[in-house]
Amino acid sequence: MIKVRAERLNFYYGATRALQDISVAVQPNVVTAFIGPSGCGKSTFLRTLNRMNDIVPGTRVEGRVLIDDADIYAPGVDVVALRRRVGMVFQKSNPFPKSIFENVAYGLRINNMAGSRSELAGRVEESLRQAALWGEVKDRLHESALAISGGQQQRLCIARALAVRPEILLMDEPASALDPIATQRIEELIYDLKQAYTIVIVTHNMQQAARVSDYTAFFWLGRLVEYDRTDKIFTNPAEQLTEDYVTGRFG
């Protein structure tokens, strides 16, 4: 069974092709890691999976992306509904200039999932706990989200994404701004979440990719060089390029 399948995907920023013929099949309830050098198209590819690139002017997609065997780029697809199912944590943390509580509640409110006051509060707490942030903010839920640290903001964005319970969670370097303890909590969270979610994570940290993921895709210059089980990618890759990259022998 396949949850997300890209078929010969090309992506253009204006005239520049940022992704070339990407074909990949992501399985449900596993963690898939995207690795590769900076600028190779990891974020771009991740953002094609919830059509986030639609709102970047001058971009164009060729090929297909199937989620549960339905093409998300087909005419008539409800993009709003799609994005509810495919949550995203961005590379650059982007809390709303609202309170901590309202940041997490936002997705529930706009999707009419807020329920009663206590249900909403419960859901917010649960999400903050999952993102390993509850202990640090429980006494200041109604303060501005812009007043907490960068790492806390990133975890807040994770909590915000979890609150609406998407089926697929796309995480673009979720731990890049976090200290080792928070990073470990996030990795544990990812491990717990994969029972119920399909997770795709972009990371520059090889150890992290090896620790959390079941499958790994290695990107290079807009191409997918290799995609396989994580242990295979890290111990016995098929491509020389992959081996050079994961062993740190990359120019």
Place this chain on the structure above:
Amino acid sequence: MRRAEFAIEWALFACALVSVGTTAGIILVLTVETLAFLREVPIAEFLFGTEWTPLFATPRFGVLPLVAGTVLVSAIAMLVALPMGLLSAVYLSEYAPPRLRRTVKPVLEILAGVPTVVYGYFALLFVTPLLQRVIPGLAGFNALGPGIVMGIMILPLVSSLSEDAMQAVPRGLREGSYALGASRMQTSLRVVVPAALSGITAACILAVSRAIGETMIVAIAAGQQPRLTWNPLVPIETMTAYIVQVSLGDTPQGTIEYRTIFAVGMLLFLGTFLLNLASAWLRERFREVYG
């Protein structure tokens, strides 16, 4: 080379000095004349009196009718300019394709450059007669017509500045909202507008200050009858229109009648100055949030 630079620096400084000096001069004259006025008219009578008849045989110096006229016309203008300006800003910033935005913005700025005397005659000769067809009791001079036209005049200012504030909201915030399954409307109204709120508020305050200080439209189309009323259908007089009336008349210098225009001018100056200050403070705060 050194010397040339020094000369340029000095010339620039002199230019700055001229404008600062002019402002200081205006404030000085206003203050001196206002103090002279207040020696003859108690400040309480000036600020809280309800009759303004300085040119009559038994003059009364209560400024409230003029203030009411100004507030009434400005309020009508804001009722037109704020909703339409904000809606068009949301449309331009969040909905319009970039090409359309690039063409509409300069057009808006041209609208803002139309001489206000044109708007004044537009109010008097076109809008008021048009309104008279639907509102039989409407006088030839009134607050409604000029108020609406003033609103139209200020609309581009509100729209353009609010749109700037919304454009300054980082794209990441919009993406964060869309990624949670928000529609464009929800993203615009629940994320972008609140994030741009202090900038939008600054734009609105600036618009109010423009409305209060606007002179030509009301001098031409609102009448010259200071009266304490909220009825937009009858002739009134605003503070600015009164100043024009007396300045253009043959009131001799140094008389109390003549000094009224400085006292009224001072009030106007203080009001708009405070509003501009509030607007600048809000814009500054907005910049702090998204530096």
